[in-house]
Amino acid sequence: MPISLRPYTADDLPLLPGGDSPYDDWGPKQRREVPGSDLDGSGGLVIVDDDGSVLGDLSWHYVHWGPNAGSHNPMIGVWLRPEARGRGVGTQAQAALVDLFFRHTNVNRVEAHTDVENIAEQRSLAKAGFAAEGVVRGAQWRDGAFRDGYLYSILRTDPRD
Numbered sequence: 001m002p003i004s005l006r007p008y009t010a011d012d013l014p015l016l017p018g019g020d021s022p023y024d025d026w027g028p029k030q031r032r033e034v035p036g037s038d039l040d041g042s043g044g045l046v047i048v049d050d051d052g053s054v055l056g057d058l059s060w061h062y063v064h065w066g067p068n069a070g071s072h073n074p075m076i077g078v079w080l081r082p083e084a085r086g087r088g089v090g091t092q093a094q095a096a097l098v099d100l101f102f103r104h105t106n107v108n109r110v111e112a113h114t115d116v117e118n119i120a121e122q123r124s125l126a127k128a129g130f131a132a133e134g135v136v137r138g139a140q141w142r143d144g145a146f147r148d149g150y151l152y153s154i155l156r157t158d159p160r161d
């Protein structure tokens with residue numbers, strides 16, 4: 001299925017509640033503001049299929065490995081509507097976002113992080129060209145416990161399809 005990414009509109013917000021998966025359960029939340037799509041700051045994009053229907057969304061924020069601009073890189077996240085899962089959309093969407101960062105910013109690295117039990121996202125990231133770098137212990141608080149996750153990255157010089 002060909003997918004594309006586009007900026008949010010206010011009409012998208014009710015279609016993108018998130019929170020239904022144990023790996024996206026951050027407690028009650030209601031998004032009232034339309035996220036921006038600036039690749040140089042925090043933001044997000046909507047994932048749509050070829051008939052324009054909304055499949056899910058991507059988000060990112062910058063993490064800092066040092067004080068200069070060359071040591072900052074985006075950390076991405078993804079959520080798909082339940083009916084869109086398990087057919088390769090997550091892989092395509094995350095690969096497409098990586099492509100946007102490498103074409104339109106000068107970051108050297110894009111990161112992602114997922115729970116040690118989230119096999120679907122681990123597979124999806126690996127198929128999108130990300131490499132697992134190690135376990136990040138107890139960094140996420142979800143559903144009453146601190147959770148371990150794997151840190152993933154893809155570098156500008158890594159092979160991509």
Ligand SMILES: CC(C)(COP(=O)(O)OP(=O)(O)OC[C@H]1O[C@@H](n2cnc3c(N)ncnc32)[C@H](O)[C@@H]1OP(=O)(O)O)[C@@H](O)C(=O)NCCC(=O)NCCS
Nearest residue numbers: 021023079080085086087088089090091114119120121123
């Ligand atoms: C995680 C998510 C983004 C993955 O996207 P997706 O489109 O469903 O994933 P894909 O179809 O690209 O790939 C899924 C892969 O995981 C595999 N998989 C899925 N569930 C699995 C399980 N329980 N055990 C083993 N493998 C599993 C699939 O077989 C597939 O691998 P394959 O292509 O080698 O067969 C999507 O399922 C989702 O939005 N989940 C809920 C929110 C979430 O977890 N977000 C990420 C938070 S870090």
